[in-house]
Amino acid sequence: MAGYIGIPILMIAAVLNATVMPEFRIGGGAPDLVLILVVSWALLADVREAMLWSVVGGVLQDWLSVAPLGTSALGLVIVVFAADAVFGQISRNNIIVPPLVAAAGTVVYHLIILSVLWVVGINVPIDRGLSYVTIPAMFYNALLIIPVFRLMGRVSLWLHPRRTRVG
């Protein structure tokens, strides 16, 4: 049930990523709402729910981008799995771990997208790509995840009222 709640939220996030978020671009980097939502859910809920969110959010992102279908989903699934492996579930009041995961996740996610783009013949200069797009996006995501994580914490509490959290 909780997994499916994410579908409309992610749909809105993917559309906002393609329409509103580019208005806030610094260099080529903009906030990535889908990544932030998926990372937040990975730290709050069961990783399999977060993986479902990754696939749905990633595919929706790819529908609105040049990348082949599945590229963003692949990146998000890897980020989610790694976040769960390192931190597991954390308290919804934690304000240290989510920005760290968002920042590191942005780098990993972008490296995966760059690799897939390279494989399908879309060459992006990696050094310029990382400095021009990834670094600003990393800061944006690390900052924006703080309110989003708190909000998703409330959603998680509403959906899983009896879940015990280890902080």
Added chain:
Amino acid sequence: MRAGRVFSFILTMIAMLLLIFLSSRGLLGPLEGVVSVPLSFVQGVVSGITHTISDGLDDLSNFRRLEKRNQDLEEAYAIAQSQLAEYREKALLYDDLASLLDYDRFEPEDREFVTCDVIGLDNTGFVRAIQINCGRRDGVELNDPVVTELGMVGRVTKVSATGAEVLLLTDPNSQVSARAQSTRAEGVVVGQLSGDLLMSYISVDDEVREGDFVVTSGLGQTAPADLILGRVLSVSLAQSELYQEARVRSLVEFDRLEVVQVITNFEPVDLSVFEDQTEQQ
């Protein structure tokens, strides 16, 4: 429990890799086309609202600057008007001579356009592309050139029934044959991730002047000739010193595109038959 998570992860990874493979081979085209219809609609609505709010905020914050700019533009407009009259005379003379010589080429007035709203920007950040709300139903085809009144914007790289994706000139994978308007120096305009354009492969013997307009040359048949690409900012020798490079600034503001036009009747000359003959030899 742990093994179950790893199993789900591996299974999802395999599924995603398969999806990437099928999508990059174009095997999901029909499915992608169907799903993109409602998504394009929602994207168009949100994009319209965003543009309205963004423009309103810009107007408020730039009011003084806009007033000064308006004065400057009015002066520039008056000068341009007198130049236009001169060019009209020349155009008439050109038309007369061209008809005398039976010279047939793809002229600006031959172009057929479809006007489209920009409904989104590529969200990866690594690719400079926009999405528009015109597709096959409107006559848009793959590789159609996309322009605004200020010059060329890019080329259609993906098209569905109701929408299309346009690779912008500023994308590093975009290359257009170009020439400097006054000196006729030839080169290739390549996009830069920073959003600028670089005219490369200009012969060291050719002259390129700062401030000169750069237009499409029509070579390679990727775009019709004489579409404005931008103005030369600076010229330098390439690192290899084998050719010159010119930094070009487009007149188009690629981050603020709202409406574009697709040239729907540009048909590149089919030269593939010659390539086949060369292979056979």
